[in-house]
Amino acid sequence: MFENILTGLYTLADGMMLFSIAAGVIGGVIVGILPGLTSTMAIALLIPLTFNLPPHIGLAMLGGIYVASTYSGSISAILLNIPGTPASVATALDGNPMSKKGESNRAIVLSTFASCIGGIASVFALLLIAPPLAEFSLKFGSYEYFLLALFGVTVIASLSVGAIEKGFISGALGLLLSTIGFHPLTGFTRFTNDIPSLYDGIPLVVSLIGLFSIPEVISMLSTNSNIKDETQIKQQNNFAKFFPEILQQKMNILRSSIIGIIVGIIPGVGSSIGGFIAYDAAKKYSKKPEEFGKGSPDGIVASETANNAVTGGTLIPLLTLGIPGNPVTAVFLGGIMIHGLKPGAELFTVNSDITYGFILSLFISNLLFVPIGFLIAKYFIKITLIPYSILAPIILCLAVIGSYSIRGSTDDIIIMLFVGILGYVLNFFQVPRAPLILGLVLGTMAESELARSLSLSHGSVSDFFIHLVTRPISLVILLLCAYALYRGFTQHKKHNKG
């Protein structure tokens, strides 16, 4: 182990290597801030370039993009209420209210350090205990995935600021929208009107852009002006001041890191769900749950710690087994294979210099996005000073470009605008939008995994239920679901009485 880490350090101690990490992190922060530019796309487009570089340098750059963009989605979520990536939807819930109270810097400091710590915790897991965790990830089958999606639905209540009923409306809308397109097991097309762009359903990132950007643009254009006093921002332009606050969040960070890592190693679940579950857990354990949704520091820290903890988690099955857990790592796999490297045992023996060099580079990337993030955020924060009449068209342009670039399709712009109008209507009636995104993510998962589980049980419903309670992990998730429901009911009762 130590030998490997030493060879990794040797690989790392290379000017070119450090340069490529820095380039990756800077690029990643920018990609993450801009809604519509995803890390998957950035990495996919960079792979042909890294083709001509030595593998460790190419991988380090891709790793920098991955972790930095996962973090920086929170900057736009906090300042503009437009999550830069699906992973930062839960961050917006508290980040933006805090920013509106004039505490943008505080929110950014919390999210930056939380991301950094979560990311580093997950890289430690990758470095030290990857093989057993990878074996664990294989234990997840369709039954477990289905229950996990159900468990995710119970989180909706936590994401609903104000009336829970409105949260359910939004979540149900998301579930409904997720049924557009091919049925995952039969290939039957639903609600598509024979338009091929709808066959694969509504792309998540396109709906994310529409749902959050368009309502923001409309509300900016319908308010008079936002000329603020610049001194107000300058006064608190001191990032270091908020650092001690993060130290009070030890338990929250520990819990959220573990949740993030576990969600990360399960193939196919993804960073947005990691953020949502950690947010929900933080709210349940918080001493001040009533502050959630109104600018609670706990909420920001939970979501950001978890979504960056997912990054190291997803690399565990990728490097040890060659199993990619999300679109980014699927592209990563291509980036590894293109160099003739073979994920699996060989990566840790024959190519240990490259692999450990890459793993150690992730520590640097996770640390490096702190100063780079602060530097970029320092200028980005001034965005709130731009008059709305200028800012709104810029956001609209970015939304159009972003949704077009996902698949290079003009149809996606129309889909984005449609979802945008829906988002505006929801916002108008004060229906929270985060549950819709959750519903969209979980709907596809719940539907396909339920159908697949039933197919695996040869269509027998009784066999299906027997499997649910006899498989150990499935039973644990089932109990978690029951507990979440029970807690939900008792809290709701208490709330109604009070």
Next chain:
Amino acid sequence: MKKSFLSVFLCISVLGTFAIAKDYPAKPVSMIVAYSPGGGTDTAARVVSKYVKPYLKQRLVIKNKPGAGGQIGFTSLSTANNDGYTIGFINIPSIFLVKELRKNVKYNISDFETIANIQLDPVVLAVKADSPFKTFADFLEAAKKRTLNIGGDGPQSNNQLQLLIAQDKIGFKTNFVPYNGSGPSITATLGGQIDASVPSATSASNHVNNGRLRVLAVFADKPYEYLPGVPTISQASGVNVPSIGAALRGIAAPKNISATQKKFLENAFGNMMKDKEFLLYAKKTNLPLQYMNSIEFDTYLKKTQKEIKRYMHLLK
């Protein structure tokens, strides 16, 4: 700033007009890939783009048009300008399956002009390394006793079609469980969630080398070069099973591209397939190359089209 934009724009448009007059190709050629960046087809396309450059004497620019299982990209290639500056990377038999299984598909197979085939990626039958099925015979024996769960990319994929053809010819039944690609079906196999899977050979070979997966048979006419010792399905079962489920990746252009341009492209890709560096790279990364010139590729296409029609009822 405005001025420089204007001059760049002028340059591009002037270059564009001269391009037709000069020798072909006078500007980068774009290649439509009907799948997302980072996927198997896209990665293969990007490798091709790197190694064909010296022969094409221009850059080959990848344009991803993903969605609807390739339908969007194939349609966009069929309606592309046939000036020789847009070509596409097509997948057989996906291009047929999409056409046959859906209404409203706007392209016809005759809309494409074949240039060259690059890859042939057969379907394989894979089990977990510690599975009780050591050979295809073990598998067949079990399949006749109980209904096995077989995972694979799907639904209505080339993998499923290949399994169904084998079942039809050899005479056994299974429960096909569709997964979101060959990768996830392998993951489920490794985790013991299913009895076996029918992934593509390229996605299985790395796991075989890692000692976690065992391939019982290759659905191809000849053994697969990166899985030595694994029999073909016909060798393993003693029954002749057509291998039309194998995925081909080749270059095509919109129809009525000029004959000289077609010849030039065919030579460029043909020479690339003989390039020493490219062959070395392919071996290192386990790329299953299978060159066919435009006539061979066209013949294969026509033959497969007929055969697919014969077996289509199995998928419906």
